[in-house]
Amino acid sequence: xxxxxxxxxxxxxxxxxxxxxxxxxxxxxxxxxxxxxxxxxxxxxxxxxxxxxxxxxxxxxxxxxxxxxxxxxxxxxxxxxxxxxxxxxxxxxxxxxxxxxxxxxxxxxxxxxxxxxxxxxxxxxxxxxxxxxxxxxxxxxxxxxxxxxxxxxxxxxxxxxxxxxxxxxxxxxxxxxxxxxxxxxxxxxxxxxxxxxxxxxxxxxxxxxxxxxxxxxxxxxxxxxxxxxxxxxxxxxxxxxxxxxxxxxxxxxxxxxxxxxxxxxxxxxxxxxxxxxxxxxxxxxxxxxxxxxxxxxxxxxxxxxxxxxxxxxxxxxxxxxxxxxxxxx
Amino acid sequence: xxxxxxxxxxxxxxxxxxxxxxxxxxxxxxxxxxxxxxxxxxxxxxxxxxxxxxxxxxxxxxxxxxxxxxxxxxxxxxxxxxxxxxxxxxxxxxxxxxxxxxxxxxxxxxxxxxxxxxxxxxxxxxxxxxxxxxxxxxxxxxxxxxxxxxxxxxxxxxxxxxxxxxxxxx
Numbered sequence: 001x002x003x004x005x006x007x008x009x010x011x012x013x014x015x016x017x018x019x020x021x022x023x024x025x026x027x028x029x030x031x032x033x034x035x036x037x038x039x040x041x042x043x044x045x046x047x048x049x050x051x052x053x054x055x056x057x058x059x060x061x062x063x064x065x066x067x068x069x070x071x072x073x074x075x076x077x078x079x080x081x082x083x084x085x086x087x088x089x090x091x092x093x094x095x096x097x098x099x100x101x102x103x104x105x106x107x108x109x110x111x112x113x114x115x116x117x118x119x120x121x122x123x124x125x126x127x128x129x130x131x132x133x134x135x136x137x138x139x140x141x142x143x144x145x146x147x148x149x150x151x152x153x154x155x156x157x158x159x160x161x162x163x164x165x166x167x168x169x170x171x172x173x174x175x176x177x178x179x180x181x182x183x184x185x186x187x188x189x190x191x192x193x194x195x196x197x198x199x200x201x202x203x204x205x206x207x208x209x210x211x212x213x214x215x216x217x218x219x220x221x222x223x224x225x226x227x228x229x230x231x232x233x234x235x236x237x238x239x240x241x242x243x244x245x246x247x248x249x250x251x252x253x254x255x256x257x258x259x260x261x262x263x264x265x266x267x268x269x270x271x272x273x274x275x276x277x278x279x280x281x282x283x284x285x286x287x288x289x290x291x292x293x294x295x296x297x298x299x300x301x302x303x304x305x306x307x308x309x310x311x312x313x314x315x316x317x318x319x320x321x322x323x324x325x326x327x328x329x
Numbered sequence: 330x331x332x333x334x335x336x337x338x339x340x341x342x343x344x345x346x347x348x349x350x351x352x353x354x355x356x357x358x359x360x361x362x363x364x365x366x367x368x369x370x371x372x373x374x375x376x377x378x379x380x381x382x383x384x385x386x387x388x389x390x391x392x393x394x395x396x397x398x399x400x401x402x403x404x405x406x407x408x409x410x411x412x413x414x415x416x417x418x419x420x421x422x423x424x425x426x427x428x429x430x431x432x433x434x435x436x437x438x439x440x441x442x443x444x445x446x447x448x449x450x451x452x453x454x455x456x457x458x459x460x461x462x463x464x465x466x467x468x469x470x471x472x473x474x475x476x477x478x479x480x481x482x483x484x485x486x487x488x489x490x491x492x493x494x495x496x497x498x499x
Contacts, residue, residue, distance in 0.1 A: 015385075015386050015387070015388075016386040016424070018386075018388050019386035019387055019388055019390075019391070019424060020386075020421075020424060022388040022391040022392065023391045023417055023420060023421050023424065025391075026391040026392060026394070026395045026413070026417060027414065027417050027421075029395060029413075030395060030398065030410040030413035030414045030417065031410065031414070032410075033399075033409045033410035033413075034408055034409065034410030034411060034414065034456070034460075035410075037408045037409040037410060047409060050403070050409075051403060051406075054403035054404070055403075058355065058358075058403070058404055061355055062355065062358060062359055065355065065356050065359045066359040066360060069359045069360070069361050073361070135360050136359070136360075137355075137358045137359065137360075137404065138358055138359065138360040138361075139358060139370070139404070139405035139406050139407075140367055140370050141370045141372075141405060141469070141473050142453075142454075142457075142465040142466055142469030142470045142472075142473055143405075143407055143411065143453050143454075143457045143465055144405045144406045144407040146405065146406030147360070148406075174406075175406075182406055184406070189457055189461045189463055189465045189466075190460075190461045190463075207463060209463060209464065209465055209466040209469075210457075210465040210466040210469040210470075211466030211468055211469050269360050
């Protein structure tokens with residue numbers, strides 16, 4: 001029987017309505033995924049596992065694709081070096097002359113620093129182990145600023161490890177696969193980094209917004225901030241070690257204090273991932289949280305001083321301390 | 330003489346552009362810097378999202394856009410579901426005003442394409458601001474919009490290639 005003769009022969013499918021229904025159904029699926037992904041905290045959950053798998057698949061392709069790009073970049077840099085050799089030479093000579101005075105000052109400060117450290121008994125931080133990696137994928141849009149580096153759990157990288165370029169901090173690791181790790185850059189809209197201003201030790205939070213210069217929020221002593229002030233990691237919260245170079249303070253066109261990142265001054269294809277877990281790695285967990293506080297030896301109780309007037313005390317006396325532990329009951 | 334149109338083969342009008350978008354996004358996700366400047370990051374998925382809705386209403390493109398958006402989320406490290414919603418907002422807009430768009434020339438359609446891209450990036454802006462608790466940089470959004478709008482010739486090429494393939498939707 002021909003189709004036209006059947007019961008559905010004259011049936012016209014409202015394809016526009018079906019297409020609209022498909023759009024609505026797919027939007028619902030996307031919304032559910034978005035909500036579920038935001039609530040996923042478990043690093044071994046389905047979403048992080050899918051991300052790790054995707055990074056592991058995309059990283060080799062990105063590596064292969066970035067090879068000619070790197071080659072082209074090197075050629076372009078070589079051409080630039082050739083064209084600007086004379087001006088670069090002049091700048092370098094000027095820098096060398098300026099650095100001569102710093103050279104002797106640094107040597108003198110090193111000696112003084114060592115003497116003061118020995119006087120105070122300060123123990124210097126042990127060298128931090130690090131892993132060298134190459135970034136193979138790069139997201140630089142306004143909604144996500146991340147990079148994929150070709151070093152992962154097999155190299156000892158864990159989530160939270162800080163990542164640096166040759167000039168300064170670029171971000172921290174937010175996902176780790178066997179041979180890849182995803183780094184959230186300081187410019188990512190979800191990035192929050194505690195920093196300090198090296199000149200006055202003022203504290204602030206570096207907030208990424210997807211632009212090239214993240215802004216400084218919650219600035220303590222913002223009146224004393226000057227353009228060009230060096231910005232370092234403060235180490236507050238113990239997520240990052242203290243003193244990693246971040247950049248220099250600049251006043252944005254919107255009137256907000258922002259940071260010109262040190263890492264912008266060089267390509268960040270090559271990254272160093274510090275295998276830093278928390279502050280106890282530097283100081284020793286035992287010193288940070290002793291299991292038992294040392295006992296306190298006390299002498300015999302003193303006789304109360306003679307009172308001149310028999311009046312009740314205006315304030316409550318502090319509770320008696322436990323002589324053995326020093327803790328209040 | 331009977332004039333017969335070429336049938337729309339899903340692998341031709343959906344499959345191949347989908348694959349090209351994935352490859353182009355992956356190629357542009359490499360850490361490119363020319364003379365110290367970062368390359369822009371256009372959203373290649375906007376071109377088929379616009380063109381597929383314009384060519385004809387179909388059930389297949391929304392699902393292709395879902396997969397394309399999820400692939401973009403995974404490549405760019407965005408929350409899963411963000412880019413599917415952006416792409417689908419553009420697709421839904423064009424589906425809704427398809428009758429208005431038909432018959433217009435290259436430049437007018439380019440204007441509509443730019444408006445659709447602005448809507449899609451606006452959806453991304455609002456969702457990101459809600460999720461991150463901070464508004465993304467508007468200059469960054471503007472830069473991505475410009476880079477994406479520049480891709481319109483690819484969308485027009487797709488429309489031109491398949492617009493007359495299904496006579497029911499001329």
